[in-house]
Amino acid sequence: MRGFAPILIVTALLATVPLITSSNVVLNFLVVALLIALVGQGWNLLGGYGGQYSFGHAAFFGTGAYATAILQVQYGINAWLGLLIGIAAGALVGAVIGALSFRSGLKGSYFALVTLAFAEVLRIIASVAPITGAGVGTLIKLDLRPEAFQFQSRAPFYWIILALVGLSLVLIRMIEDSRFGAYLVALRENEDAAQALGVNTTMVKLLAMTISAAITAAGGCFYAQYFLFIDAGIAYGPWISVEALLAPIIGGIGTVFGPLLGALVVKTLGELTKLMTGDAPGLDLVIYGSVLILVIAFAPRGISGILLDLRRRLRSLRRAAPASLGGGHG
Amino acid sequence: MVEPLLRVEQVSKRFGGLLALDRTSFLAQAGCITALIGPNGAGKTTLFSIIAGFAPPSAGRIIYDDVDITGEPPHRLARRGIARTFQIVQPFTTLSVRENIAVGSHLSRPARADALAAAGDVARAVGLGDLLDRPAATLTVAGRKRLELARALAIEPRLLLLDEVLAGLNPSEIRDMVPIIRAIRDRGITIVMIEHVMQAVMSLAEHVLVLSEGRIIAEGPPQAIAGDPRVVEAYLGHGAAGRMLAAGTGHA
Amino acid sequence: MLSSVILVPAVLNGLMTGAVYALIALGLTLIYGVLHIINFAHGALLTAAMFAAFFAHKLLGLDPYVAALGLTPLFFLLGYGLQRFVIGPAAHGEDRNILLVTLGLAVVIENALLYAFRADTRTINLPYAFDVVEVGTAFLAVPRVIAFIVVVAVALALWLIMRWTDTGKAIRAVAKEKRGAELVGIDVAHIYAVTFGLGTACLAIAACLLIPTYYVNPQAGNAFVLIAFTIVVLGGMGSVTGALIGGLFVGVVESLSSLYLGESLGQIGIFAMFILVLLFRPSGLFGERA
Numbered sequence: 023m024r025g026f027a028p029i030l031i032v033t034a035l036l037a038t039v040p041l042i043t044s045s046n047v048v049l050n051f052l053v054v055a056l057l058i059a060l061v062g063q064g065w066n067l068l069g070g071y072g073g074q075y076s077f078g079h080a081a082f083f084g085t086g087a088y089a090t091a092i093l094q095v096q097y098g099i100n101a102w103l104g105l106l107i108g109i110a111a112g113a114l115v116g117a118v119i120g121a122l123s124f125r126s127g128l129k130g131s132y133f134a135l136v137t138l139a140f141a142e143v144l145r146i147i148a149s150v151a152p153i154t155g156a157g158v159g160t161l162i163k164l165d166l167r168p169e170a171f172q173f174q175s176r177a178p179f180y181w182i183i184l185a186l187v188g189l190s191l192v193l194i195r196m197i198e199d200s201r202f203g204a205y206l207v208a209l210r211e212n213e214d215a216a217q218a219l220g221v222n223t224t225m226v227k228l229l230a231m232t233i234s235a236a237i238t239a240a241g242g243c244f245y246a247q248y249f250l251f252i253d254a255g256i257a258y259g260p261w262i263s264v265e266a267l268l269a270p271i272i273g274g275i276g277t278v279f280g281p282l283l284g285a286l287v288v289k290t291l292g293e294l295t296k297l298m299t300g301d302a303p304g305l306d307l308v309i310y311g312s313v314l315i316l317v318i319a320f321a322p323r324g325i326s327g328i329l330l331d332l333r334r335r336l337r338s339l340r341r342a343a344p345a346s347l348g349g350g351h352g
Numbered sequence: 353m354v355e356p357l358l359r360v361e362q363v364s365k366r367f368g369g370l371l372a373l374d375r376t377s378f379l380a381q382a383g384c385i386t387a388l389i390g391p392n393g394a395g396k397t398t399l400f401s402i403i404a405g406f407a408p409p410s411a412g413r414i415i416y417d418d419v420d421i422t423g424e425p426p427h428r429l430a431r432r433g434i435a436r437t438f439q440i441v442q443p444f445t446t447l448s449v450r451e452n453i454a455v456g457s458h459l460s461r462p463a464r465a466d467a468l469a470a471a472g473d474v475a476r477a478v479g480l481g482d483l484l485d486r487p488a489a490t491l492t493v494a495g496r497k498r499l500e501l502a503r504a505l506a507i508e509p510r511l512l513l514l515d516e517v518l519a520g521l522n523p524s525e526i527r528d529m530v531p532i533i534r535a536i537r538d539r540g541i542t543i544v545m546i547e548h549v550m551q552a553v554m555s556l557a558e559h560v561l562v563l564s565e566g567r568i569i570a571e572g573p574p575q576a577i578a579g580d581p582r583v584v585e586a587y588l589g590h591g592a593a594g595r596m597l598a599a600g601t602g603h604a
Numbered sequence: 605m606l607s608s609v610i611l612v613p614a615v616l617n618g619l620m621t622g623a624v625y626a627l628i629a630l631g632l633t634l635i636y637g638v639l640h641i642i643n644f645a646h647g648a649l650l651t652a653a654m655f656a657a658f659f660a661h662k663l664l665g666l667d668p669y670v671a672a673l674g675l676t677p678l679f680f681l682l683g684y685g686l687q688r689f690v691i692g693p694a695a696h697g698e699d700r701n702i703l704l705v706t707l708g709l710a711v712v713i714e715n716a717l718l719y720a721f722r723a724d725t726r727t728i729n730l731p732y733a734f735d736v737v738e739v740g741t742a743f744l745a746v747p748r749v750i751a752f753i754v755v756v757a758v759a760l761a762l763w764l765i766m767r768w769t770d771t772g773k774a775i776r777a778v779a780k781e782k783r784g785a786e787l788v789g790i791d792v793a794h795i796y797a798v799t800f801g802l803g804t805a806c807l808a809i810a811a812c813l814l815i816p817t818y819y820v821n822p823q824a825g826n827a828f829v830l831i832a833f834t835i836v837v838l839g840g841m842g843s844v845t846g847a848l849i850g851g852l853f854v855g856v857v858e859s860l861s862s863l864y865l866g867e868s869l870g871q872i873g874i875f876a877m878f879i880l881v882l883l884f885r886p887s888g889l890f891g892e893r894a
Contacts, residue, residue, distance in 0.1 A: 134703055135882060146875070219430055307712075318695065319696075
């Protein structure tokens with residue numbers, strides 16, 4: 023989809039939801055789905071557009087969450103400022119991990135491995151460090167004022183996360199249409215060829231990772247404000263690394279709306295699982311893991327891919343379909 | 353007298369115990385087409401990789417435009433004006449032809465619209481104008497070779513390294529490509545080409561180098577090389593030149 | 605310096621622990637060396653094997669060393685099936701997809717175990733678990749001595765398989781040059797599956813060797829596999845020698861450093877070493893270029 027119009031339309035439509043319903047169930051569901059969409063959009067930039075698959079995006083989510091939580095709890099810093107600092111902290115962690123990994127030339131499985139390892143290191147540190155409350159976790163004090171980034175009802179939270187998601191959609195769309203975006207996609211397709219055309223692939227990857235981390239960290243900050251409690255397993259745990267990649271893959275890896283579509287699907291699946299089998303730990307991830315395998319096996323371009331295929335088929339049915347000239351099928 | 357744009361000085365390359373290149377040296381004159389020929393495994397692509405910055409030499413220097421560029425990374429060399437094509441074509445498969453070329457055009461054009469427009473011009477220059485919006489994955493071999501060429505041209509190079517750009521093409525496709533390559537040279541771009549297609553080498557190259565087992569064994573104008581017995585031996589084996597003479601075939 | 609009375613048993617214990625690490629690493633490096641994939645599901649599969657060994661004892665009363673006789677072929681088949689019918693087909697040959705599929709498998713297996721068995725830690729009690737054998741001045745736990753001997757035997761068996769059987773030769777051929785192997789008629793998909801099966805079988809044996817002295821919970825496999833990953837990157841991806849020597853080395857280092865430093869620095873230390881090796885020498889000391 024070209025242009026910014028689709029983004030504006032979708033965001034505007036979604037913004038009307040709290041005006042139509044005041045059901046906490048619906049709003050809560052959508053807030054969490056949008057949160058995953060935001061986190062997933064971060065992953066999507068690096069993984070979908072850049073082709074570098076990170077298995078440790080929890081590192082950025084958790085950093086954002088802990089940064090804003092610790093700043094509020096230990097230092098009394100304003101929550102909104104905490105959001106900005108949390109995003110910056112996440113970006114910094116992304117830049118460091120990226121610099122280390124890409125300068126060493128890590129790619130593919132090795133890159134995935136090292137990001138996994140970094141996330142785990144952070145999780146272990148967070149589970150024993152006194153400043154994070156160690157095993158007990160960190161609790162943000164209830165303070166239901168807008169200045170403290172807490173609200174009585176869910177609607178403001180909803181609009182804020184929607185705004186963040188909207189911004190991320192705009193950002194990704196702008197990147198798509200920029201030289202940086204062209205270079206990023208080129209290095210995904212073929213790194214050597216990209217270098218031969220003047221692309222400094224290490225720098226491009228690094229920038230992508232930094233932005234990716236910042237977006238995901240924003241999600242972490244929001245999580246902390248919405249749920250008011252985090253611990254090492256929530257902040258840096260594998261669950262968020264998995265959901266961060268699952269949403270874009272299901273929705274359409276490397277597309278603007280992929281993470282949003284995918285997040286809605288993932289969260290719907292999660293709710294259905296809960297309805298059918300209760301809250302037993304582990305089952306939702308079993309479903310997610312299975313869906314991941316199924317999507318890779320049968321629909322690697324996700325929902326967006328399916329929709330694009332459908333559109334192409336409909337178009338070619340409508341036309342008189344002349345035989346294609348000049349160049350057969352690759 | 354034209355200046356040599358490229359000077360390869362005593363370049364050697366060792367892979368473990370194997371000496372792939374042994375003190376190879378040559379000059380590429382500006383605005384000329386220099387061909388690099390030789391049997392498979394002679395080290396031609398290794399030499400290209402070294403010149404283009406993809407591998408460092410074990411010894412020796414590469415001088416480009418009087419600057420020592422030895423060991424500089426590929427993207428820096430591209431900015432200096434050195435472009436290369438790959439022996440095994442490497443298109444950006446999910447992108448269209450125009451988007452492929454635009455990646456190169458972006459080198460001097462930050463704006464997306466400019467790069468896409470410039471890509472169109474480059475495509476038309478190599479005859480891909482009709483296929484601009486097709487996915488690169490749908491091109492035939494000939495189309496992909498032209499795309500490879502177009503991408504390299506898009507960075508507006510002064511030195512173009514063509515690695516077997518005619519390989520895999522049938523005779524009529526080769527006949528179509530030769531004038532395109534000549535037109536590139538006519539625009540002032542220096543070309544060094546690795547090639548096995550002898551008819552193209554003969555009609556295009558002003559200077560030919562023969563590489564065998566990592567060493568340059570002969571160099572000169574195409575006609576001189578064609579009759580050189582050492583070159584025949586390199587391709588056909590020891591004593592082949594003598595046998596051919598004796599059998600009265602005369603030329604290589 | 606500590607006296608040899610303390611050092612020698614520490615080293616010997618390290619060797620025995622290291623042997624099991626080596627076995628786990630061996631499975632991982634075998635899979636990498638032939639299929640050129642990093643098996644992200646290795647930890648979850650080890651956990652599954654440990655649960656299997658646990659329940660073999662709990663429900664069937666089987667001694668783990670006896671259970672191994674049944675679990676090894678079972679897990680070989682499991683590994684074979686996973687590669688042949690899930691990983692291979694789902695990935696369509698693309699490296700990026702293989703990554704995701706093995707990750708998906710890891711998530712599914714680990715959480716299925718979590719869902720089925722909860723997070724509780726379980727152990728089994730064996731009558732001989734605390735018996736010791738006297739070796740010189742050292743008293744070594746019987747299960748660990750058995751583990752060491754079994755690992756040596758398995759390594760030997762694998763070596764013989766690779767050297768003398770047709771399948772082994774086919775595996776080596778595919779590892780070296782897949783296209784060529786295909787061209788001479790080797791069924792590469794089958795060989796891939798066999799290799800994966802061998803890797804998983806190693807896990808089954810390792811699980812049976814571990815269960816007499818270690819606990820099991822849904823996270824258990826991950827701790828060991830992290831060490832295995834570190835060994836494999838240290839010793840070289842795809843290098844069997846590297847896995848074996850690396851395993852013994854890491855076992856001894858761990859044993860000696862816990863003498864001096866205690867347990868707590870352990871996990872972070874291993875991760876740190878792992879990350880450092882990945883960053884600076886991912887091809888390891890013996891292995892192929894990354």
